[in-house]
Amino acid sequence: MPSMMIETKGLKKSFDHTEVIKGIDAQVQQGQVIVIIGPSGGGKSTFLRMLNMLEQPTAGTVTFEGQNITDLPANKLDTVREKMGMVFQSFNLFPNMDVLANVALAPQRVKGSSQKAASEQAMTLLDQVGLADKAHAYPASLSGGQQQRVAIARALAMGPDVMLFDEPTSALDPEMVGEVLKVMQGLAKEGMTMVVVTHEMGFARKVADEVWFMDGGVLAEKGTPEQIFDHPQNERTQSFLAKVLEQ
Amino acid sequence: MQKKWLHRIVALLAALFLTVPLLAQTQPVQAAANDTSLADIKKKGTLVMGTSPDYPPYEFLVNNKPVGMDIDIAKQIAKDIGVKLVVKQMDFDALLVGIETHKIDMVLSAMTPTPARKQSVDFSNVYYNSGQSIIINKTDKNIYKNYKNFANKKVGAQTGSLQYDLVKKQIKGVKMTGLTKVTDLIIALKTHKIDGIATESAVATAYVKNNPDLMVLNHQFNLSETDSGSAIAFHKGSGTLVAAANKTIAKIKKNNLTEKYLADAGKSLKVNVADTSMWHYRSYFIKGVGYTLLISLIAVLIGVVLGTLLALSRLSHFLPLKWLATAYVEFIRGTPLMIQVMFLYFGLNIPALTAGVAGVAMNSGAYVAEYIRGGIDSVPKGQVEAARSLGLSYKDTMRYVILPQALKIIWPSLGNEFISLIKESSIVSVIGVTDLIYQLRLVQAATYKGIAPYAVAMVIYFILVFGLTRLLNFAERKMQHA
Numbered sequence: 001m002p003s004m005m006i007e008t009k010g011l012k013k014s015f016d017h018t019e020v021i022k023g024i025d026a027q028v029q030q031g032q033v034i035v036i037i038g039p040s041g042g043g044k045s046t047f048l049r050m051l052n053m054l055e056q057p058t059a060g061t062v063t064f065e066g067q068n069i070t071d072l073p074a075n076k077l078d079t080v081r082e083k084m085g086m087v088f089q090s091f092n093l094f095p096n097m098d099v100l101a102n103v104a105l106a107p108q109r110v111k112g113s114s115q116k117a118a119s120e121q122a123m124t125l126l127d128q129v130g131l132a133d134k135a136h137a138y139p140a141s142l143s144g145g146q147q148q149r150v151a152i153a154r155a156l157a158m159g160p161d162v163m164l165f166d167e168p169t170s171a172l173d174p175e176m177v178g179e180v181l182k183v184m185q186g187l188a189k190e191g192m193t194m195v196v197v198t199h200e201m202g203f204a205r206k207v208a209d210e211v212w213f214m215d216g217g218v219l220a221e222k223g224t225p226e227q228i229f230d231h232p233q234n235e236r237t238q239s240f241l242a243k244v245l246e247q
Numbered sequence: 248m249q250k251k252w253l254h255r256i257v258a259l260l261a262a263l264f265l266t267v268p269l270l271a272q273t274q275p276v277q278a279a280a281n282d283t284s285l286a287d288i289k290k291k292g293t294l295v296m297g298t299s300p301d302y303p304p305y306e307f308l309v310n311n312k313p314v315g316m317d318i319d320i321a322k323q324i325a326k327d328i329g330v331k332l333v334v335k336q337m338d339f340d341a342l343l344v345g346i347e348t349h350k351i352d353m354v355l356s357a358m359t360p361t362p363a364r365k366q367s368v369d370f371s372n373v374y375y376n377s378g379q380s381i382i383i384n385k386t387d388k389n390i391y392k393n394y395k396n397f398a399n400k401k402v403g404a405q406t407g408s409l410q411y412d413l414v415k416k417q418i419k420g421v422k423m424t425g426l427t428k429v430t431d432l433i434i435a436l437k438t439h440k441i442d443g444i445a446t447e448s449a450v451a452t453a454y455v456k457n458n459p460d461l462m463v464l465n466h467q468f469n470l471s472e473t474d475s476g477s478a479i480a481f482h483k484g485s486g487t488l489v490a491a492a493n494k495t496i497a498k499i500k501k502n503n504l505t506e507k508y509l510a511d512a513g514k515s516l517k518v519n520v521a522d523t524s525m526w527h528y529r530s531y532f533i534k535g536v537g538y539t540l541l542i543s544l545i546a547v548l549i550g551v552v553l554g555t556l557l558a559l560s561r562l563s564h565f566l567p568l569k570w571l572a573t574a575y576v577e578f579i580r581g582t583p584l585m586i587q588v589m590f591l592y593f594g595l596n597i598p599a600l601t602a603g604v605a606g607v608a609m610n611s612g613a614y615v616a617e618y619i620r621g622g623i624d625s626v627p628k629g630q631v632e633a634a635r636s637l638g639l640s641y642k643d644t645m646r647y648v649i650l651p652q653a654l655k656i657i658w659p660s661l662g663n664e665f666i667s668l669i670k671e672s673s674i675v676s677v678i679g680v681t682d683l684i685y686q687l688r689l690v691q692a693a694t695y696k697g698i699a700p701y702a703v704a705m706v707i708y709f710i711l712v713f714g715l716t717r718l719l720n721f722a723e724r725k726m727q728h729a
């Protein structure tokens with residue numbers, strides 16, 4: 001039986017006295033791919049960022065691999081974050097170092113890998129995302145799709161147990177969306193646990209084990225792709241999907 | 248020579264840190280009852296004299312070595328006590344504080360023993376009294392016969408000096424021009440901005456000898472006993488040392504040695520004015536440039552390290568550290584660099600160059616901190632998030648990700664800071680660090696030329712600043728390509 005990877009209980013978040021996450025209870029099992037969809041401003045990013053404490057919850061708890069990480073001191077939190085890779089909409093590669101160094105930095109500094117070992121591992125990962133030939137290029141010279149694939153390799157270099165994606169393809173030109181989704185699909189196939197916020201409904205339908213619909217700071221509905229896309233129960237899910245699929 | 252306002256500030260500062268117990272520990276407290284001043288000097292084997300060698304014939308530099316009547320007298324005193332004389336150069340304003348803080352044992356710098364000064368130091372008997380004179384342009388010799396002719400005219404004197412007071416009190420309706428340096432007054436006179444300069448007779452004679460367009464009116468003003476003469480200043484309560492000095496002074500007076508000293512000074516001056524071309528004095532300027540660059544460079548390097556620490560402290564969530572750094576930055580930016588440098592030099596027992604560099608660096612650090620804080624702020628927030636989400640610690644995030652980007656952003660500002668330090672570091676000349684400004688003053692004093700050394704220094708500063716600006720722009724472009 002698969003073990004519990006992440007669990008949230010009564011998770012809430014307020015910004016300046018406005019509550020944007022209004023109590024979420026959810027579980028992610030090991031090996032599961034969760035896709036979160038929902039309208040803009042619904043709280044998807046805020047929820048995802050609370051899973052690795054980039055955003056501190058106002059109330060409630062997050063449990064990761066059996067450990068409550070909600071109020072961990074900074075140094076313990078670093079150890080937890082190693083195991084949770086995160087990929088951002090805006091890539092956030094480090095512009096002051098080349099691609100290889102971007103990928104090799106954290107293993108060296110955090111895990112204490114030797115430079116040689118870290119570089120070799122980085123090359124393997126870059127090869128895996130199809131960018132071995134760009135190892136010595138600087139991020140600014142890469143296309144958006146290439147940058148995002150490097151960002152995925154960078155997160156993988158820490159050997160995470162779960163990968164969090166926040167709209168990884170939203171900033172990309174349409175012709176580059178495919179190459180990034182392909183890499184993510186490959187990861188899912190290898191059994192990586194993933195939580196993905198995206199507007200790519202095709203990807204959700206094909207890859208997700210569970211789809212969560214989030215709106216107004218609550219988890220309005222969740223189910224298998226078939227349940228959500230073909231037989232949505234919630235009225236807001238229906239109108240959201242109607243609008244999205246129309247396009 | 249007498250300057251009041253600046254000395255008052257310095258004296259106030261001195262009083263301030265003398266009352267701070269922590270700092271006062273380095274100041275041995277001397278009770279008048281058991282005065283060991285003379286014994287201390289004998290034990291030490293050296294007698295340290297402070298002077299401001301820009302005042303011929305009393306003290307000036309020949310081939311970068313201080314000479315003049317005051318030096319000769321000091322040598323005689325040291326010889327009579329049986330110790331070695333050490334001469335320390337400082338700005339005139341800094342001399343008395345030097346005594347109060349035991350940086351020097353005595354001051355011979357054509358200093359008049361005024362009642363105000365007597366409150367803070369002990370004086371020997373007067374060793375020389377040359378009287379007061381007025382320097383005029385030769386072309387005006389039929390207009391001005393004595394000081395009374397200057398009613399309603401423009402007269403210059405050194406700011407806060409005895410002569411300044413005399414002119415003000417004794418010439419009716421006079422319009423005063425006060426400048427710090429005699430060389431600057433000479434320029435004003437030659438360009439007819441003023442009609443005469445009131446100054447010491449010995450000084451007036453020296454200048455006029457070397458400026459054929461000028462002449463001197465001797466024995467001016469209505470002088471009282473306390474208004475004139477030069478004496479040696481010592482630390483308060485140095486009775487035995489003062490007595491020893493007085494013994495030597497009496498001997499010098501008896502044998503009329505001052506005449507010989509002045510004659511020797513005149514000869515030394517001829518060495519200086521034999522060739523007064525700026526090229527002849529190039530070694531002075533080169534030394535000045537060296538020190539100016541050295542001070543600016545070390546200061547900016549320390550400033551960057553200090554500034555980084557301050558910026559990180561200000562961004563820290565640990566409140567006491569944040570407040571401390573904020574207070575430091577605001578305090579340093581809210582007080583003049585000159586006072587900071589003086590405070591360091593006189594407040595702590597460190598050499599002038601160290602104090603100068605430290606003062607400029609600490610000052611620069613406060614400004615650099617603000618640049619760096621701005622630089623860190625301008626690195627996109629996503630960079631920190633990406634680094635932290637990889638498990639990098641705050642320290643590593645700063646070191647490998649944020650600071651390199653921030654430094655690249657603020658590189659032009661840092662370059663400008665270095666360039667402005669080259670100009671601002673000239674402040675250290677007040678504590679006797681031989682930077683370009685200090686050296687320029689020496690050349691002025693040695694050659695009796697006012698404008699030429701200014702012009703040379705200005706050109707040198709311009710070349711330094713312009714050259715460095717170019718160099719930094721070049722490096723910046725290189726960096727952008729990296």
Ligand SMILES: Nc1ncnc2c1ncn2[C@@H]1O[C@H](COP(=O)(O)OP(=O)(O)OP(=O)(O)O)[C@@H](O)[C@H]1O
Binds near residue numbers: 016020038042047
């Ligand atoms: N740092 C912040 N300060 C104040 N308000 C915030 C902050 N971050 C998010 N919010 C607000 O919280 C709400 C949820 O935002 P969030 O970014 O989580 O939504 P989202 O579902 O990810 O939207 P999108 O699809 O546009 O990315 C929004 O109303 C947003 O304005």
Ligand SMILES: [Mg+2]
Binds near residue numbers: 044045046166167
């Ligand atoms: Mg979002």
